[in-house]
Amino acid sequence: MMDPDCAELLPLVCEVLANPDRALPDDTCLEKLLDWFAALTNKAPGLSLLELNPCLVSFISSVCTSKSAEPSVLAFALKLAGLLASNERAFPLLKEEGIMKNAFEYQGWMESSVWEDATVRSGWIHGLQNVLKHWQAMQFVLENGLLKAILRLQSDRSLFVASATNQLLACILTFPTSPAGHLSVKEARTTERKNERNACCGHDSPERNEGAAQIVEHVEESLTSRVPFRAHQSLKLIALSLTGCQPHVREVLWQKTVEAKEMLMGNGQSSLVQPFLEVLRAAARTHLFTEGNFGVVTLMDDVLCSLKPMLAVPFATGIIHLDNCPQTLKNKATAIILRPLDHVAALVLSQKTCSGVVRESDFEHSVWEEQLSQKSSCISLLCLSLSGTSELLGLESLREDICVQPVVLSVTTLLKICEGGPFFTSSSSSVSRAVRNLIGCSRVQKCVLDTMAALSHCPGSDVYAEDILSVLLLVLQNPDTDQNVFKKALQTALNWLCSGSQSRSVNSFLNKDVFPMLKKRLCDVRWEVRDSSLEFLTHLTLQLQEDLSYCETLSSSGIWDFLMALLNDPESYVRASAICALGQMAYVTCPVKGPPSGSSVQEELFVHFVEILAQDTEGFARRAVIKVFSYWLRHPPLQPLEKMEKHLGTVFQLGSDDLDWEVKVHTLELAQIVIDEILETSSQTSCPYSIIPSARCKGRDLTESLRKLHHLMIFNTLFSGLLDCDRPVAQQACRILLDLKEVIIDHTDIVDKTVVFDLQGCKWGQDILKKHFEKHSITTAIQVCVDIEELLQSLDLEGRQRALEKSSDHMENSPRSLMQDILAAAHTVEENIVDCY
Incomplete structure (x- = not known):
């Protein structure tokens, strides 16, 4: 139902729209209003929308009978009339009130000067298309001679009107034979089966058959008229209708098309060839294609070679x-x-x-x-x-x-x-x-x-x-190759290098040709080429990291030093790609002059990456650092959590304080991984963090895990993220905290309350006190130290999550805000007029 505030504003808006002396901010507000009414019409049962808002009927009647209405407002009123009349119970009321006649009586529009405006003609067509949802509406169109007017508009000088008319005619041709109405499911299915039998036999109401015959006759005249635009429009109509219309109508439309084939194809250069081909494609999706007597396959065969x-x-x-x-x-x-x-x-x-x-x-x-x-x-x-x-x-x-x-x-x-x-x-x-x-x-x-x-x-x-790789190498080695072609050539080479089993010849190819080429390209003056080369190396290593011969080839290639140098590249995209490449290579290689083990390589890179996180001025590189850390923790054969712990607190502090919201989101993802691993180790059976009811853990282990999370600055990261002004950051933090809250509450009887926060000593503590504790009447001067369980229970995390799920502009884009904008614009125009004079 309509919001009470909106219901109160609607009569005022209708009054403003109906007044030709009032101006609108722009035409898009009318389309937004129409979308809102469409949503209400789908939800509102029966007459409720009209019964509760009689101003709508008055508005449509006033605008449609006015001789000075703005074309955009008139078009809006016509579309709205069709939308409201699409309800089967509302249609008789609108007909009785004369709304249907005022809105869609064609002769009256023909005599009006506003009909010259394409916006009005388009509104009239769209209004009729909106209303065609039930048989009463179809009968209204057929019995009031509207079909003749619709057919005339198919050749309208405005392409928008002509296209909309085709859509409406297709809607008429594909309309169900008769409605199920408000029947039970069983009755509706019986009616549907009866309709299918009637359709197959060609039986239907006389009005319906007459209307279909009128459209078919119009199509035939258009196809043979030698007027390209008319024929083009009718071919588009046939293509739109063939798959959904009744079989007997489909066959007649197809026959008319075949009869006009020679004229439509012309000498092969005709503008009608393309729409004719669209008809063939549509016919191929119907029974005409599979039944040989219609000749669709034969015609397609002939057309292909001509x-x-x-x-x-x-x-x-x-x-x-x-x-x-x-x-x-x-x-x-x-x-x-x-x-x-x-x-x-x-x-x-x-x-x-x-x-x-x-x-x-x-x-x-x-x-x-x-x-x-x-x-x-x-x-x-x-x-x-x-x-x-x-x-x-x-x-x-x-x-x-x-x-x-x-x-x-x-x-x-x-x-x-x-x-x-x-x-x-x-x-x-x-x-x-x-x-x-x-x-x-x-x-x-x-x-x-x-x-x-x-x-x-x-x-x-x-x-x-x-053979393929040798030709690709020509492209990759050519210094004049376009940068986009170079990137695609690398992607193609990656497909071939990673497809199937790796042979010695392929690894020889990598060592002899690919890696020397990459070294040159990593020094290319174009940053796009350097970046593409790094991405290729990262993906290739990821795909082949379990291939020992590839790892040996990569280790002896000498590429490591090039990657380390690119960490200082002037282009931030390249620095980020170099970080990702090094992060991946640390799993499979160690430089000849470097540390003796891959684990040490990772440890040295970790320190280097933390420096980048603290010092790099561009967000791309900092995001890459956090993502590499996350990857290492998800795939920890060389760098387990214990070896990274001494640096993680710094990582979380830097990540949560970063100015780039994506860095903060990736930091929260990293926090999620660490929480999973630490809490999993506190359980002998399964991870309590997964919220599986059977998962149990000792109170001492869980308390120790919470202390570790506190020590690693993870709670600081989560609470800081919860209050972040960027919605994705706050959403991610809120989700993690809600899961943690459930774990802790499930084990509240065995958790030692020793994980305590000094709220006045935290950056986020004052906001927590101000926003959440005051409503619980907690004296901040007394209770500034709070344990984790009390803190999580005091925060309205569920409410925060509901608020964050709404889009940031849900108030600005609401129907109420839209109507307020319309009223404000009209009021502003009046004030400006007074001020000017």
């Missing part, structure tokens, strides 16, 4: 995803997708098409060659082909139909062309033009790299790993 390449490839990519698609059609679609790759590779390598599925007789060779000889179309067509190939490789059902070897040959050839490799064997002019168009083209390079990454997931592809 389309221009730029349309054929994306259309073919859509076909491969169709369910129940005949294998012959899928094969042809696959051939279309691979055709550009085959063509370029065949031209450059002076050999026939290499995919094995393309038949030259299926295509106009000259058309494809012409497209590939022009720079813009060549690049776009190859990108479409590569994207489609990636999708093909991602479908297990189609992988078996594709020979991986020719695809590998095509993509490696393309990447070499982009790199300007001097290996071409053909001297034809078309090859020369294609090569010139592709050299240094980052757009094609990125698409090639995506396809290469998809190839790494194909069964048996590991035999091509060396």
